[in-house]
Amino acid sequence: MGATTLERVESFVPERSVRIEELGEHLGLRRAELGVFRKFYGLDTLRFDPGMDLFDLLLPAAKRALAALPAGRRIDRLVFAHTTQALAPADVDIAQELARRLGLVDVEAFALSHQACVSSLGAIDVAAELLRAEGKTGGYALMVTGERAFSPIVQLIPNTAIMADAASACLLTVDGDGDVVHSFVTKTLGEYAEWLALTPEQNTEFGQLYGPRLAEVILAAVAEAGCGFDDIDLVIPHNVNALAWRQTVKALEAPPEKFFLENIPKLSHCFSSDVFLNYTTLRENGRLVDGARYVLVTVGLGATFGAMVITHRTRGAGHDGPRRGGVGDRGRARDVLEREITGLTEDTRLFDDLRLDSSKVLELLMLVEMAVGITVDPDDLDIDHLRTVRSFADYVESRQAIGEGVA
Structure with a gap:
């Protein structure tokens, strides 16, 4: 059957960089x-x-990956992987237009988006299976992914991510000299498909199972x-x-050093391009080791978890924090809660009784941090600190004590 090999991976990001506060x-x-x-x-x-x-976003990475195509070979398929359903006017076939602008003739060009941000890894799997099904040697496919955060609705995933612009491309074949793909595993939890319509209870439930489920897919x-x-x-x-x-590291x-997280504060979430952006960052910094195994991991709204294991084969190629200040009055807390809260006791449960999700509790904690001058340490924060009004207050008092050197 032959193993899928990634012959060249390339990525591209616009020069313009903004801080999240600017958005x-x-x-x-x-x-x-x-x-x-x-x-x-x-x-x-x-x-x-x-x-x-x-297309100015998509083409640079695609052209660089295409440049690694051996002389005398051709691209049989171009697969455009994307997350957002509508990226261009209805009369524009992005995959076909990419093929035309890349000068690819008689190429089968189509798009995939069914697995959201896992679609790029899925496109590699589909393209390779099609090459194998044809049974001929020397066939190549080009996977291109990338999209723009062109609207606030697209750019903001509430309580989860702020999306950014980027693109990536991967030249692949079967039994080539590039990185060997050993496995690709996905798991879809369809009960969370309507992401923007989930209830607070469903959001909290998904947040609690996210790490364990992703860990399961990685291990599988x-x-x-x-x-x-x-x-x-x-x-x-x-x-x-x-x-x-x-959460996933804990599961x-x-x-923690086994996970490359250095691009989160630099690039944020770039749809289906993330794993390839991180791959090229590691490669450019000499941190991909010949013969070493890596896991490419991503999750798509819907909710699909995906992981691909590869062996890398080396080839010759070439802040300022948020502003602080007083909360002023109860109005901002009411904005967070989106309603008036009365009848609180020490035993009132934040999640169950107040029906808050984890993001709302964290936002309340940020308001307290700005109001009383404590410093919240994410690594020190545990779910038990946030269960009741009493445990929440105890945590705040403990951070105050640390700030005053009393702990």
Whole structure:
């Protein structure tokens, strides 16, 4: 049958970089919400160029990957993987237009988006299966992914991520000289398909199972690849946010340094491009080791979890924090809660009785931080601190004591 090999991976981001606070008004985010994205989710800057054309975003990485095509070979298929359903006018077939602009003749060009941000890994799997099904040697496919955060509705995933502009491309074949793909595993939890319509209870439920379910998919991909997690040199993840990855690291009981999270504060979440952006960053910094195994991991709204295990083969190629200040009055807390809260006791449960989700509780914590001058340490924060009014108050008092040197 032959193994899928990734012959060349390339990526591209616009030059324009903005801090998340610059997008606050554009996205309708309150100061405390931005504080949550910065402190707990680990976001800082991202690439965002509203004036850039979609094809100007997609073509640079595609052309560089295409340049690695051996002389005398041709591209049989071009697969455009994307997350957002509508990226261009209805009369524009993006995959066909990409093929035309790349000078590809008699190529089968089509798009995939069914797995949201997992679609790029899925497109590699589909393209390789089609090459194998034809049974001929020397066939190549080009996977291109990328999209623009062209609207606030697209750019903001509430309580989860702020999307950014980027593109990536991958030249692949069967039994080539590039990175070997050993496995690709996905799991879809369809009960969370209507992401923007989930109830607070469903949001909280999904947040609690996110880390364990992603850990299960990672371990399943590793097992299918015939190795153990200890044999993996590094996890190359999507850049959704740091909190989601802390949960996954905890579920795997793995050392944090085994996960490449350095691009989360630099690039934020770039749809289906994340794993390839992180791959090229590691490659350009000499951190991909010949013969080492890596796991490419991403999650798509819907909710699909995906992981792909590869072996890298080297070839010759060439802040300022949020502003602080007083909360002023109960109005901002009411904005967070979106209703008046009365009858609180020490035993009132934040999630069950007040029906808050985790993001609302974190936003309240940010308001308290700004109001009383404590410093919240995300690594020190545990779900037990947030269960009741009493445990929440105890946590705040403990952070005050640490700030005053009393702890």
